[in-house]
Amino acid sequence: MGYLNLDEIIIEDNHSSKLYDIKKLLLKQGLKFEENVEYTVALYDDDKIIATGSSEGKILKCIAVDDNYKQMGISNTIISDLISEQYRRGNNHLFVYTKPKNYKVFQKLGFYMIAEVPNRVILLENDPCGIKKYINNLKKEKISGDVISSVVVNCNPFTLGHKYLIEKASRESDVVHVFIVSEDKSVFPSDIRYKLVKEGLSHLKNVILHKSQNYIISNATFPSYFMKKQNEAVKTHCLLDILIFMKYIVPALGINKRYVGEESLCPVTKIYNDTMKEMLPKGNVEVIEIPRIQIGGNITSASTVRKLIKENKFLEVRKLVPDTTYNFLMSREGMSIIKKI
Template identity: 40%
Template sequence: MYDLKLQKINLKNEEEKNEVYKFLESFGLILDKDVDYTVVFRDGNNAIKATCSKAKNIFKCFAISEDIRGENITSSLISNLVDKLFEEGIYHSFLFTKPDKVKIFTSLNFNLIYKEENAALLEYGIYNINKALDKMIAKYEIDVTTEKGALVMNCNPFTNGHRYLVEEASKKCSEVIVFVVEEDKSLFPFKDRYSMVEEGLSDFKNVKVIPGSEYIISSATFPSYFIRKEDERLKSYENIDCNIFGEYFCKKLNIIKRFVGEEPYCNVTNTYNNTLKKVMPKYGVELIEIERKCYEGNYISASKVREFIKNNQMDQVKNIIPEVTWKFLNSNKGKEIREKIQKSNSPH
């Protein structure tokens, strides 16, 4: 092997970070903004010859100079990231990469979850998607012999609109599962969103509320480092997420209907719904789009709730949320979130 030394990059040091930026740019790549740990290999002249990073448990931003490929560099980089995760008490990780790089990582004991035209998602660690779903089935006592419907919701926060969609789904299926997106990229933390949904739907006897797991991917975690164009990145994210749901969740849990709310406002959600319409039938799953609930001529949405909070129109908020959400917004934690929304430039 070349005279290479491994170095951890200080991400707070702009000079060091810019070096990595420039190295990645020479491969047509970028350093994603959410990375929290980066390492490089330097040669005898102190020039970067290889790098990789992670964001929580997602490996990303790999690049290796042509002249040192085949020198077990990838394996060394991966080992360093895995050791770092172990230090942090994390024993399972994901990797997004280009489809032509899949063989490299499967040779290093990564398992392919799904591959599409521009991207592939792999995983590594002490469990895999099938084991995770088996555990979910056991923990939440899911009867896999019963055909069921499903909804995936973020609920940032839980509104009368969300409740209405579940109510409509519960009329069309003997069992319904509501998956609450687990990724903590929202103003309302997952733990609180989950509690609001669970309590707010407790009167529906044929509805189970379940954490979405790591496998219902958040667009916030999808990398931009190797897919620079936003529209291509969004398309790849949607394809991977929808196909994972069909290939694994629907098959394992006997889901035959997926419900979504019509999306009159958000273009991203609308294109996601269109992707679901194309993908779900491949797995024998019916995609059912339900018109959203209205209040005073406007569709109810979580973004509308946040907008009302920002403008301190709490009387309007009360009209479009269930009692459980109102109680949370008036708790100490809820008041802190309200203040954060009011101080922000835009409600996210």
């Protein structure tokens, strides 16, 4: 590179020896390297690393500049490189989570604020109408009523526990908006999870299904890479996600209740539930936490189902999932997924 005679190194192998320098620089800046990144750029002044940045799909992350090289436009160079690479890969809608003090740097590069957890994190996107378009589409599904409820589920896969929770919400509400997590980070792909939920709830006429896309429990809303403590990271994940839900989703659909399953197995989900109970009432949304049902001594959770699948205990699996889910599991497509568990 011509500027300051810097050398640029591109890394797409997370076993590269250069990662030692990158991790060291990130730690100096209070950040940590995430092993799931797909592309990393680093700038060197002679043999000294002075800046780095990474991306995981459409998410820009792990961006740092040595203190002695700040205010020199080097962060712009890193970010511009990451943006160009993602455009080359066909990812045009990009997200970045960063500390609030970095907002102006990204704003100058065409990023727009979605939400902020004060003094912790901001979430930005490079489409000025991104979340507006999502919300405008949601508004088309708005139905009036006294009790407008919501449920957010991953369903990896859809179980009788999910069915029980949503049926209860359906009985107690005029309308239930069910958001299925769109992120493809689960064993069961997002399109399959959506299909299983749709088939499993076809008897409920007051339930409307939505894909969460980038704005509800997605990789974009979980900025753990710069959190020093895991509990702090989880809490920040939850706050950001819930703030987006309160700021955009709730008013778009007139939601006043959110149903959740009681969590005793996963500490992350428990923190999420506790944060919802703390935050959502401030936005006039009541949180209804429902105890999980047990069948044959097993809690009807998706993780239990996956464990039983792994152990080839399909008679036990059948007791915990609707017929629609079980029939899919027994199909050729289902068997190809089972092999990965």
